[in-house]
Amino acid sequence: MPALPLAVTMGDPAGIGPEIMLKAARRLAPRIAAGELRLLFIGHRSALAAARAVVADAPDIPDTAEDADWPGLALLAAGEERAPISWGEMSEEAGRFSYLAVAAAVRLALSGRVGGIVTAPLNKEALNRAGHKFAGHTDMLAALTGTQSSVMLLAHGTMRVSHVTTHVALEKVPALITPERLRRTIDLTLAALRDLGIARPRLAIAALNPHAGEGGLFGTQDSDVIAPVIAEYVRAGHGLTGPVPGDTVFVKLRAGQFDAVVAMYHDQGHIPVKLLGFDIDPATGAWRALSGINVTLGLPIIRTSVDHGTAFDIAGTGRANEESLIEAIDYAARLARSRLT
Numbered sequence: 001m002p003a004l005p006l007a008v009t010m011g012d013p014a015g016i017g018p019e020i021m022l023k024a025a026r027r028l029a030p031r032i033a034a035g036e037l038r039l040l041f042i043g044h045r046s047a048l049a050a051a052r053a054v055v056a057d058a059p060d061i062p063d064t065a066e067d068a069d070w071p072g073l074a075l076l077a078a079g080e081e082r083a084p085i086s087w088g089e090m091s092e093e094a095g096r097f098s099y100l101a102v103a104a105a106v107r108l109a110l111s112g113r114v115g116g117i118v119t120a121p122l123n124k125e126a127l128n129r130a131g132h133k134f135a136g137h138t139d140m141l142a143a144l145t146g147t148q149s150s151v152m153l154l155a156h157g158t159m160r161v162s163h164v165t166t167h168v169a170l171e172k173v174p175a176l177i178t179p180e181r182l183r184r185t186i187d188l189t190l191a192a193l194r195d196l197g198i199a200r201p202r203l204a205i206a207a208l209n210p211h212a213g214e215g216g217l218f219g220t221q222d223s224d225v226i227a228p229v230i231a232e233y234v235r236a237g238h239g240l241t242g243p244v245p246g247d248t249v250f251v252k253l254r255a256g257q258f259d260a261v262v263a264m265y266h267d268q269g270h271i272p273v274k275l276l277g278f279d280i281d282p283a284t285g286a287w288r289a290l291s292g293i294n295v296t297l298g299l300p301i302i303r304t305s306v307d308h309g310t311a312f313d314i315a316g317t318g319r320a321n322e323e324s325l326i327e328a329i330d331y332a333a334r335l336a337r338s339r340l341t
Contacts (some may be wrong), residue, residue: 004115004336005070005320006329007105007183010043010078011120015310016320017043018051020120022058023322024269025073029059032072036332040064042076042101045093052218052316062322066104078104087316095126102137106144116302118328121310135167137305138221147299151188153260154269154307156277156292156329159253162189173265177208177221182229185262188297190238193259195338203241204249204258205249206268212243215274225317234320243264277324283313293328295335302335304328 008024011017014130021041031037031212041048041061052058078100083093098266105117124136133139142150152292153162164185165176167216186203216223221242233240244252246263253261263269277292292307306324314320 004333004340005038005040005113006332006336007040007042007114007117008325008329009105009117009119010041010047010097011101012094012098012123012126012310013044013047014087014089014091014126015121015123015315017054017120017310018047019096019315019318019320020306020322020325022051022055022061023320024055025059025061025326026055027322027326028329029073037070038070038075039329040070040074040108042078042104044081044085044101045075046081047076048075050087050316051088054316061304066108072287074149076104081265088312090123090126090129090312092129093124093131095123095128096133098122098127099130099132099140099337100176101142102140103144106141106301110145113231116304116332117337118325118332119303119305121306122309123310123312125132125197137303141296141299141303145338149184149227150296150298151185153192153295153297154292155295156273156307156327158256158259159191159250159273159276161250161253161263161273161298162192162260163263163266165264166266168265170265172252174208174219174221177264179229180227182226182262184298186229186233189262191261192297192335194296195335197334198259200239202239202258203214204243204244204253204261205240206249206261206263207243207245208264210245211248212245219226235308274307281293293331294325295331304332304335 002316059073064070064076078097085094108114109117119137151162152166164181165173190201207222213219226243230240230242237327246268249261273292293307296303306328
């Protein structure tokens with residue numbers, strides 16, 4: 001089966017997006033040449049050209065048009081360049097291009113011309129300066145696709161963690177742990193695991209409170225809300241376990257006892273994935289590699305993303321690491337391939 005094209009958006013052109021795109025294309029060149037992957041890069045032509053100065057053996061990426069018959073690797077300019085963009089400098093122009101690239105990718109995905117989109121990091125302040133009042137990719141994608149709500153799934157290898165809540169104050173989390181939110185998160189997570197080829201997913205549901213509430217001593221949400229929902233799924237034949245205390249559930253996930261964990265709040269799910277995905281040089285304390293990705297569940301299109309920021313401090317230096325982008329491309333390709341079969 002021929003590979004589906006994936007749209008890869010540059011993110012903020014002043015950040016490390018152009019560099020990691022070139023580095024990913026260089027490493028993925030054999031798979032592109034073999035027809036296993038087709039990548040349509042969408043972004044700022046001049047920023048990508050400038051990044052070639054710091055990426056050795058960068059592959060040639062021909063320009064293309066939105067209505068063209070794309071080759072295995074091509075660049076679609078997201079718009080007309082109106083002002084210069086400098087490495088590491090937040091600007092309205094860079095924010096404008098960040099939006100235009102995502103908007104183009106969504107159009108192509110909704111029309112079925114690409115199998116999914118992969119996003120490099122954007123700068124929220126630049127995006128808003130350009131007049132696009134979004135907190136980031138997630139709510140922008142919701143607006144562009146007409147989606148009411150979505151679920152964040154982080155992944156690093158076999159560490160997969162979805163979230164019932166994300167960007168809310170911790171004091172508001174307990175009231176947001178409702179049966180409806182739990183069911184939506186569970187349903188989308190189970191569907192994503194099946195798309196990844198796991199026929200009978202084993203899903204752990206993390207407890208909200210220490211020791212799953214300790215019989216009500218530390219809170220009743222686990223016994224009153226979470227446990228009854230889990231029981232519904234178990235009765236229906238699904239492989240759910242929980243509520244599992246948060247201080248052990250990720251150890252069990254890493255040991256292979258589960259295929260994924262549903263976390264109750266942002267830091268509960270993010271910390272274990274990032275702890276394993278960020279490789280640190282013990283001698284210097286510097287980050288040697290950043291791995292791990294973000295998959296947005298609940299959209300009418302496939303979307304994966306790197307799990308790091310624009311890194312303005314190292315943009316244009318040649319030091320950016322492409323591991324997370326390659327992992328995001330691989331995940332998107334797997335999900336797209338599954339939806340065709």
